[in-house]
Amino acid sequence: MTTVTITTATTTGRTPMRTEDHGLSHDLRHHGDAEVRDDGSALVDLAVNVRADTPPPWLRARIADSLTGLAAYPDGRAARAAVAARHGLPVERVLLTAGAAEAFVLLARALKVRQPVVVHPQFTEPEAALRDAGHTVDRVLLSATDGFRLDPAAVPEDADLVVIGNPTNPTSVLHPADAIARLARPGRTLVVDEAFMDAVPGEREALAGRTDVPGLVVLRSLTKTWGLAGLRIGYVLAAPETIAELERAQPLWPVSTPALAAAAACVEPRxxxxxxxxxxxxxxxxxxxxxxxxxxxxxxxxVAEPAEGPFVLVRLPNAAGVRRRLRDLGFAVRRGDTFPGLDDGWLRLAVRDRATVNSFLQALDRALVASA
Known part of the structure; x- marks a missing residue:
């Protein structure tokens, strides 16, 4: 088992303290779909951060039209060019992937790094992929006491790979772009997971499309807003030499023809x-x-506030009991204790329409009474 070093954030400007975590108590492979999949009954899904009522009919039609070309091997040139144009970048700065999760695996396997750091709480796949590739991973744990805000000084100077989400899953914090850019250093790869940025009005604080931040790698997903988790499509934006390294680590034809059709469609002006x-x-x-x-x-x-993503993080007494009671009442929510930096007192709730939210709040009232 790989030892993970916990880096405790400080606000003093000194080098953050590091302590060993031999227990590795967090299940880095647990994701929201397990909350729904593990029950045979029909649950109202507040556990998975995929927009409801998607994909829309026009997108389903575009994907269906692509099926006539399944006899040919996938050709990603048009989709790659469309993504590049969407961000005002040359195609050499774009790599299409089978979802953002594949990009984390490519980064872990292809880049030669010695001191990777993951800023938590956040999506756990980056650390899982790094550990699976044999890396020892340092953690910077952000604190609920200051709203899980990023202090760039908390990241060790010797880190040559830093991973952070924006807006961050599960805290729903939207970090200022300038604060994240301050993490850039010569010789450091700065990975920013922007899987939920298109759910932020105006995509404020986005770094996608920036070429002035050294070592910047931005990951985007098209599965959240468009309801394409089953299709697996995302992309990486980075310097051409980084894209080339990642592409060499990919298998042949990694993105299917239907996924390529979806990628091109989802970056059109409409x-x-x-x-x-x-x-x-x-x-x-x-x-x-x-x-x-x-x-x-x-x-x-x-509530962890201000929330800026399509989900909300809450802390409450007996959260595990409340979650179980909510399941009995027909609602699935995401447990928080699998995220480093959180414990079993936290739950993540996906944002849904008002009618669904009102029904959920009524169920939560009953669950809190039953769990008191």
Whole structure:
């Protein structure tokens, strides 16, 4: 078992303290789909961060049209060019992948790094991929006491690979782009997971498309906003030499023809406009959810705020019991204790439409009473 070093963040500007974590108590391979998949009954899904009612009909039609070309090997040139144009980049700075998760595996296997650091709490696949590739991983643990905000000084200077999410899953924190850019150093690869950035109105604080930040690697996913988790499509934006290294580590034809068709469709102006409207709708639905959750403050529930992603992180007494009771009432939510930096007092809730949120809040009221 690989030893993971825990790096405790400080605000003093001194080198962060490191302590050993031999227990590796967090299940890095647990994801929200397990909350729904593990029960034979039909659950209202607040555990998976995929936009409801997707993919839209026009996108399903584009994917279906691509099926007539399945006899030919996939040709990613048109989709790659479309993604490059969407971000104002040359195609040499774009790599299409089978979802953002494949990109984490490529980074872990292809790049020659000695001191990788993952900023937690965040999506656990980057650390899992690094560990599977034989790396010892340092962690920078952000604190709930200051809203899980990033202090760039907390990242060790000797880190030659730093991974951070923005907005971060599961905390829903949107870090300032300037703060993340301050992590860049000569000789360091800075990986920013922007899988949920298109759910932020205006994509403010995005680094995708930037070429002035040394060592920057931005990961994007098309599975969240467009409901394509089963199709597996995402992409990497980075310097041409980094893209070339990652591409050499890919198998032949890694992205299927239907996924390539989806990639090209999802970066067209019409799709970008639809995603922009969806981001504003998600923000309004999230505000409704947060307002309802605040009503449970007397019961000890607190919301990690400000939330900027399509999900909300909450802390509450007996969260594990509440989660089980919610399942009995027909709602699946994401446990938080599999994320480094969190314990079993946390739950992550995906943002849904107001009617679903209202039903959930009623169920939460009953679950809190039953678990008291």
């Amino acid at each position: 799709a970008l406009a639809e995603a922009g409207h969806a981001a504003h709708r998600i923000a309004a639905d999230r505000a409704h959810l947060v307002a309802g959750l605040r009503e449970f403050a007397p019961e000890g529930l607190t």
